[in-house]
Amino acid sequence: MEGLTAALMAVALAGLGLWTLVRRRNLIWKLLGLNVASGGSILFLVAVAHRPHARPPIIGLGPGPAADPLPQALVLTAIVIHFATLALSLVYVILLTERRHTQDVPKLERPRRRR
Amino acid sequence: MSLAMHVPILAIAVPLLGAFALPLMAKVHHRLRDLWALVVGAFTVAMIVTLAVQVFTVGVQVYTLGADTPDATLGPQGFPIRITLVADAMGAFMALISALLGGAALIYALGFLEESKGKTLSMSLFLLLWAGMLGLKLTGDMFNFFVFLELTSVAACGLIGYRAWESRPPEAAFKTLVMFILGGLMVLLAVAILYGEYGALNMAFLSAQIGGSLLDRVALGLLLGGLLMKAGAVPMHMWAPDAYGEADANTAIVLVANTQAGLYALFRVVFTLYGGAATPEVGYLVTTLGALTVLVAVLMAVVQTNLGRLVAYGAISQIGYMLLAAGVGLVTLGVGPEFGRVALQGGVFHMFNDAACIGLLFLCVGAVRRAAGSGDLRSLGGLAHTEKWTSGFFLLGALALAGIPPLNGFASKLMIYQSVFQLSPILTALAVLASILLLAVFVRAFQGAFLGPRQSMSGAPLSPAMLAGMAVLAVVVIAFGLVPDLVVRHLVAPAAEALWTGRDVYLAAVLGG
Numbered sequence: 247m248e249g250l251t252a253a254l255m256a257v258a259l260a261g262l263g264l265w266t267l268v269r270r271r272n273l274i275w276k277l278l279g280l281n282v283a284s285g286g287s288i289l290f291l292v293a294v295a296h297r298p299h300a301r302p303p304i305i306g307l308g309p310g311p312a313a314d315p316l317p318q319a320l321v322l323t324a325i326v327i328h329f330a331t332l333a334l335s336l337v338y339v340i341l342l343t344e345r346r347h348t349q350d351v352p353k354l355e356r357p358r359r360r361r
Numbered sequence: 362m363s364l365a366m367h368v369p370i371l372a373i374a375v376p377l378l379g380a381f382a383l384p385l386m387a388k389v390h391h392r393l394r395d396l397w398a399l400v401v402g403a404f405t406v407a408m409i410v411t412l413a414v415q416v417f418t419v420g421v422q423v424y425t426l427g428a429d430t431p432d433a434t435l436g437p438q439g440f441p442i443r444i445t446l447v448a449d450a451m452g453a454f455m456a457l458i459s460a461l462l463g464g465a466a467l468i469y470a471l472g473f474l475e476e477s478k479g480k481t482l483s484m485s486l487f488l489l490l491w492a493g494m495l496g497l498k499l500t501g502d503m504f505n506f507f508v509f510l511e512l513t514s515v516a517a518c519g520l521i522g523y524r525a526w527e528s529r530p531p532e533a534a535f536k537t538l539v540m541f542i543l544g545g546l547m548v549l550l551a552v553a554i555l556y557g558e559y560g561a562l563n564m565a566f567l568s569a570q571i572g573g574s575l576l577d578r579v580a581l582g583l584l585l586g587g588l589l590m591k592a593g594a595v596p597m598h599m600w601a602p603d604a605y606g607e608a609d610a611n612t613a614i615v616l617v618a619n620t621q622a623g624l625y626a627l628f629r630v631v632f633t634l635y636g637g638a639a640t641p642e643v644g645y646l647v648t649t650l651g652a653l654t655v656l657v658a659v660l661m662a663v664v665q666t667n668l669g670r671l672v673a674y675g676a677i678s679q680i681g682y683m684l685l686a687a688g689v690g691l692v693t694l695g696v697g698p699e700f701g702r703v704a705l706q707g708g709v710f711h712m713f714n715d716a717a718c719i720g721l722l723f724l725c726v727g728a729v730r731r732a733a734g735s736g737d738l739r740s741l742g743g744l745a746h747t748e749k750w751t752s753g754f755f756l757l758g759a760l761a762l763a764g765i766p767p768l769n770g771f772a773s774k775l776m777i778y779q780s781v782f783q784l785s786p787i788l789t790a791l792a793v794l795a796s797i798l799l800l801a802v803f804v805r806a807f808q809g810a811f812l813g814p815r816q817s818m819s820g821a822p823l824s825p826a827m828l829a830g831m832a833v834l835a836v837v838v839i840a841f842g843l844v845p846d847l848v849v850r851h852l853v854a855p856a857a858e859a860l861w862t863g864r865d866v867y868l869a870a871v872l873g874g
Binding site for chain 2: 260
């Protein structure tokens with residue numbers, strides 16, 4: 247049951263992040279939304295791995311069902327990947343801010359229409 | 362244990378390691394770096410060709426990482442626990458496309474990129490992107506599928522935005538990266554759902570289990586959304602014209618290969634992973650999106666005044682043709698009328714042809730920018746007086762893209778028209794109309810940029826390496842147009858068959874029995 251609750255909360259978190267991504271006009275806010283959404287998807291992966299009353303997956307801890315170690319390994323990889331993509335997109339935000347002196351999407355879009 | 366056994370992993374590992382070693386080589390001397398890039402590129406192409414020969418003559422190649430022997434995919438309990446690489450005919454076919462575009466881009470880049478403007482980093486990222494694409498095409502495991510997808514995203518966006526001293530490339534790269542991250546998130550959620558449901562990540566194992574439950578369908582929806590974003594299909598195409606338009610020519614053609622890798626990933630999901638639970642609805646959805654992509658992209662191409670963006674919309678419209686053909690194949694999957702098979706062959710064949718002619722066009726755009734210092738059709742003109750090779754290659758690429766016989770685009774488009782007609786004549790009419798419009802667009806572009814009185818030019822002359830890169834693609838455009846039957850029989854038909862009926866073979870190769 248806890249697994250299901252966590253999974254639903256993770257989906258809600260991802261939805262919240264996407265909502266922020268779509269509604270906010272500031273680039274930093276958009277990235278924050280994206281980051282919350284990726285947090286949601288990572289939490290979802292953790293929640294999926296939940297087994298009730300499981301012990302840690304270490305050999306020698308005794309009998310009984312063990313938790314599934316694979317999702318944790320996957321989550322580590324996913325976190326690193328999200329870190330890399332977020333860092334790269336922040337670099338582009340810095341570059342854009344230096345060149346155009348704004349982080350507001352409508353203002354960034356405007357010169358293009360005039361061109 | 363011979364080297365030949367490890368071809369699948371070497372094809373990914375060599376460009377990956379080559380990418381990270383390249384900046385070190387550049388520290389020593391820039392000639393050594395160019396030599397290193399050529400050696401790594403040549404070795405990668407050789408590995409891909411060796412793999413393709415094995416796949417097309419022997420059959421599906423399975424390679425298990427970390428096992429005693431490469432074919433030991435199953436663990437002690439008969440359950441796939443290790444990471445596997447699987448190359449079937451379709452995967453090998455796509456790897457060949459990336460070999461063609463990657464090779465041409467590498468040769469072109471050596472002459473095109475400027476030493477003072479980040480040549481080392483651009484070439485390093487290019488090798489990284491190549492490794493990511495090959496991984497995506499050869500992986501047999503859903504999580505690595507996600508990892509390689511993200512590797513291509515980061516490398517591609519790094520390449521789009523690396524000209525950071527200008528203001529528009531970072532903007533294009535940011536837009537693209539946000540779309541790619543979003544697509545990646547959707548794929549990750551789908552992977553989590555499938556893992557939660559079946560407790561495995563191996564594609565063949567999952568494919569054998571998936572039965573079409575509600576969760577399966579949610580995961581399919583997420584995968585479709587994420588991969589269509591990556592492939593740049595309408596209505597998720599807004600990043601593509603910016604990315605193609607702002608990127609260097611050698612980057613743009615690797616981006617074409619990258620888009621096609623996204624498309625291949627989509628085909629792998631709907632035909633192999635969900636092949637056992639296929640429903641016509643997904644096929645109709647893909648067909649509709651394909652028709653929309655063709656139409657919207659061509660109409661947008663009509664109003665472009667920048668040569669790079671014009672070719673970019675042409676590239677997006679071609680993705681539409683492939684989706685259209687694959688959709689028709691998907692609608693009829695499992696029912697088995699002959700036109701579904703022909704549609705799929707046409708779509709797969711068109712992938713190779715599109716790679717060659719759009720690639721050639723992008724390289725010509727780069728040459729035009731180099732010669733005239735700009736890609737603006739309103740100020741260009743008269744380039745044919747001095748740039749004879751470029752104008753010839755541009756005309757060749759444009760005619761092939763628009764489907765004029767006897768060039769390669771005609772051969773594959775004819776197969777698509779014939780087969781789509783049997784599903785719906787209206788779709789064929791739309792596709793033909795779009796082709797005619799595309800021809801008009803490119804004739805106008807050719808006239809605007811190359812014909813007319815001679816103009817004074819600000820740019821530098823073409824280098825031999827750039828010409829060689831274009832010539833590689835031009836040879837493919839002509840050769841595939843002259844002997845389409847041969848190509849279809851030996852390359853395209855096995856690849857299309859791998860999607861059409863190859864799921865059982867794929868499953869048997871990985872899971873045994």
